[in-house]
Amino acid sequence: MGRTVIRNGTVVTNGLAGTLRADVAIEGRHIAEIGTVASRGGDAEVDATGCWVTPGLVQTHVHLCQTLFRGLAEDLDVMAWLDQWIWPLERLHTAETTAASARWGVAQLLLSGTTTVNTMETASHTDAAFEAAADLGARAFIGKALMDRREPGTALWGEETAAAWRDLEGLVAKWHGAADGRLHATVAPRAPSAATRELWSRALDLSRRLDLVVHTHVNENQGQARRVADANAARDVHYLHDLGALGPRSVLAHCVWLSRAERELMASTGASAAHCPSANLKLGSGIAPVPEMLQEGVNVSIGTDGAACNNSLDGFEELRMAALVHRPRRGAGVISAARALQMGTAGGARALGLRDQVGTLAAGRLADVVVAATPESADPADPAEFARAAVHLVFGGSDRRVDSVLVDGRLVVSRGELVHGSRSRIQAEALAARAQLLKAHGAAA
Numbered sequence: 001m002g003r004t005v006i007r008n009g010t011v012v013t014n015g016l017a018g019t020l021r022a023d024v025a026i027e028g029r030h031i032a033e034i035g036t037v038a039s040r041g042g043d044a045e046v047d048a049t050g051c052w053v054t055p056g057l058v059q060t061h062v063h064l065c066q067t068l069f070r071g072l073a074e075d076l077d078v079m080a081w082l083d084q085w086i087w088p089l090e091r092l093h094t095a096e097t098t099a100a101s102a103r104w105g106v107a108q109l110l111l112s113g114t115t116t117v118n119t120m121e122t123a124s125h126t127d128a129a130f131e132a133a134a135d136l137g138a139r140a141f142i143g144k145a146l147m148d149r150r151e152p153g154t155a156l157w158g159e160e161t162a163a164a165w166r167d168l169e170g171l172v173a174k175w176h177g178a179a180d181g182r183l184h185a186t187v188a189p190r191a192p193s194a195a196t197r198e199l200w201s202r203a204l205d206l207s208r209r210l211d212l213v214v215h216t217h218v219n220e221n222q223g224q225a226r227r228v229a230d231a232n233a234a235r236d237v238h239y240l241h242d243l244g245a246l247g248p249r250s251v252l253a254h255c256v257w258l259s260r261a262e263r264e265l266m267a268s269t270g271a272s273a274a275h276c277p278s279a280n281l282k283l284g285s286g287i288a289p290v291p292e293m294l295q296e297g298v299n300v301s302i303g304t305d306g307a308a309c310n311n312s313l314d315g316f317e318e319l320r321m322a323a324l325v326h327r328p329r330r331g332a333g334v335i336s337a338a339r340a341l342q343m344g345t346a347g348g349a350r351a352l353g354l355r356d357q358v359g360t361l362a363a364g365r366l367a368d369v370v371v372a373a374t375p376e377s378a379d380p381a382d383p384a385e386f387a388r389a390a391v392h393l394v395f396g397g398s399d400r401r402v403d404s405v406l407v408d409g410r411l412v413v414s415r416g417e418l419v420h421g422s423r424s425r426i427q428a429e430a431l432a433a434r435a436q437l438l439k440a441h442g443a444a445a
């Protein structure tokens, strides 16, 4: 790989501070230099005139396998949504439909500025997500959903313990560290109580040996959280602590109904929250205590969750929601656009153990970069607008346009189109797979 120079953009080095007019020079996979004028040209150049240059978004909670389910399960609380639609549809997935779903999901993530995704897949066909991320050029943390125990209050069950373990071991051996280190296998029990203690223990041993991220859903719905707490005689975060599952590489999705003691446990162990405000509102789950978590020292990152409960995979739109949803309760100043951008970049990087590698732009970091425009980014003369970069990006709505995206120094989106795949073909394959799944779902009903 050669040298790429992103010319003449307004560079947002991280969400909270550091906006400057500069060129970004990339050598191989890393940022070599951010300067007023890059000392020499590149083999490739990206013209960022009139654009913001930001760290790629790091989304810490997504389900690529649910991309085809968008719009199929509406106006339901999370447990009905899961029991009536999402789990039956996941069970009908074939290797082909899972692949179409993952490709369509990764395409939408890259095209809207997400460079790293942490995704929980279903119980089978997890290879499809690795292949989609490898082919289209995303950085991805991918976990097969471990579900060898029927969680109290749900009809969900995936497979026998031995089969789940064999599949997980195989996936880790095949994919962890693949694609020049862009791909990471994770340990992803669907919920603390969705996996047996035996599977948890073996999976955690593996995660400690290989430093794998542990990804699970926690306290999303109040009624379900209560049922699980009663059955286990412990609330989710305490139960995870008892299993030995909490640490700086643990990513707990949702965290809507956390007790103060649970938040303290997350802060003291270094576990991160994946805040998914749109999905929490859409499924009527509630609003996570994010201002409290931040105050108490919990690292908070952001995810859209899957397309079946958002229904968008656009990370910038999720940052907008994260910046807005806490204001009625805690005041308009509680989470600024800059803070939301920081959670969606550096916060995500910290959650996934990539703190010194992605999520901020600096020499020596991996070159995961987004070049995006809003109407205000075209004003080169006014330094005051530089300082408002996060405001324009986070609240820009449909005026925001992602022009180019680089992952690992490699261009994966150029002029708003995928570089390593055809958006129209991926979409057509997704729609065909969706029709096939719907037909199977109708036949099964």
Ligand SMILES: [Zn+2]
Residues within 6 Å of the ligand: 061, 062, 063, 217, 253, 305, 306
């Ligand atoms: Zn989820």
